[in-house]
Amino acid sequence: MKRLRFPGTFCVGNDILKNFASYASCYGKKMVFIGGHRSLLAVRELLAESFQDSECSCEFVECGKTASLSEIRRIAGLQEVKDADVICAAGGGSCMDIARTIGNGSKKSLIMIPTTVASDAPCSFVSVFYSDDGSEVIGDELYHKCPDMVFVDSKVIADAPARQIASGMGDALATFYEARTCKQNANGTGITATAMALAGLSREMVLRDGYAAYQSVELGIVTTQLENVIEANCFLSGVGGANTGCAAAHGIGDYLCKLPGGHDFMHGERVYVGLMVQMILEQYPKEEIRKLMTFGKRIKLPVCLGDLGVENIKETAKMLTVGLQGDHFMVNLSCDYSEHILAGAFVYAQCLAETI
Numbered sequence: 172m173k174r175l176r177f178p179g180t181f182c183v184g185n186d187i188l189k190n191f192a193s194y195a196s197c198y199g200k201k202m203v204f205i206g207g208h209r210s211l212l213a214v215r216e217l218l219a220e221s222f223q224d225s226e227c228s229c230e231f232v233e234c235g236k237t238a239s240l241s242e243i244r245r246i247a248g249l250q251e252v253k254d255a256d257v258i259c260a261a262g263g264g265s266c267m268d269i270a271r272t273i274g275n276g277s278k279k280s281l282i283m284i285p286t287t288v289a290s291d292a293p294c295s296f297v298s299v300f301y302s303d304d305g306s307e308v309i310g311d312e313l314y315h316k317c318p319d320m321v322f323v324d325s326k327v328i329a330d331a332p333a334r335q336i337a338s339g340m341g342d343a344l345a346t347f348y349e350a351r352t353c354k355q356n357a358n359g360t361g362i363t364a365t366a367m368a369l370a371g372l373s374r375e376m377v378l379r380d381g382y383a384a385y386q387s388v389e390l391g392i393v394t395t396q397l398e399n400v401i402e403a404n405c406f407l408s409g410v411g412g413a414n415t416g417c418a419a420a421h422g423i424g425d426y427l428c429k430l431p432g433g434h435d436f437m438h439g440e441r442v443y444v445g446l447m448v449q450m451i452l453e454q455y456p457k458e459e460i461r462k463l464m465t466f467g468k469r470i471k472l473p474v475c476l477g478d479l480g481v482e483n484i485k486e487t488a489k490m491l492t493v494g495l496q497g498d499h500f501m502v503n504l505s506c507d508y509s510e511h512i513l514a515g516a517f518v519y520a521q522c523l524a525e526t527i
């Protein structure tokens with residue numbers, strides 16, 4: 172069987188938060204916004220303003236930085252969350268995972284309001300759970316549907332640090348290459364042509380408009396290129412990725428958390444290093460790898476272990492390859508990734524990066 176899952180509605184626009192209630196009222200009357208301290212500071216006033224003269228009501232709930240099971244239980248137990256018809260996340264990946272779990276668990280409408288586009292989490296139907304201290308992924312859950320609405324205010328994204336949108340571009344570029352890998356393997360028959368096309372469009376738009384979007388965020392201005400990249404990072408990569416699959420870029424990216432200081436790098440940054448290694452393993456033409464490395468460097472994405480602060484590249488590569496052998500994403504590769512080949516790819520990525 173082939174299956175495609177999409178969010179119900181995707182909106183992107185300048186200063187649209189102040190009209191949020193009118194767009195969201197069809198999903199329910201009582202809305203609760205779950206977000207981190209800083210995210211709520213950025214959007215609370217605008218959101219609240221949209222409820223003036225509205226028949227809907229709103230509540231705000233501050234969540235912790237980690238989507239741990241205990242934090243999800245705490246938030247789910249709050250009266251304003253229990254009373255709500257619509258669960259909304261306002262912030263980054265963690266509050267989305269918390270809201271997604273609560274919304275799906277209680278069968279309430281679910282709306283995502285990303286305040287950064289650092290990954291493709293907003294459109295996803297998967298929640299990832301972490302240990303209480305946030306240092307370890309302890310599991311994930313796949314739900315039957317994507318959020319009912321994803322609502323992105325481009326002005327809010329333009330005001331976020333440029334590093335965030337760059338990380339989202341790293342995640343989005345990986346989507347296409349990983350989709351291709353998953354399509355080629357024995358389980359790839361369930362992947363639709365639509366999902367492949369969306370993943371490809373995401374890559375195209377990021378490579379075309381990514382640098383301009385990065386500059387827009389550095390300047391704190393909204394441009395068409397910025398909105399194109401928001402669409403690519405958030406919607407195309409989210410829908411493309413969720414309906415295809417992950418491979419070495421994410422397998423390696425997640426595993427790089429084990430490096431000292433690995434957690435200081437963002438998801439999309441680590442995934443981009445993984446993508447370079449995947450492209451070497453899959454024998455992409457050198458020009459294509461150089462193109463992606465050059466692009467990554469322009470938007471300050473790390474492209475090799477050295478960029479993650481690793482000094483002894485060979486030793487570290489060797490250490491990483493052992494644990495990656497049984498990884499649940501690496502198994503989607505159809506090429507050789509035995510220990511010495513994988514270690515070689517890490518070192519070769521370093522060597523290529525140093526020539527750019």
Ligand SMILES: [Zn+2]
Binds near residue numbers: 291342421438442
């Ligand atoms: Zn990702």
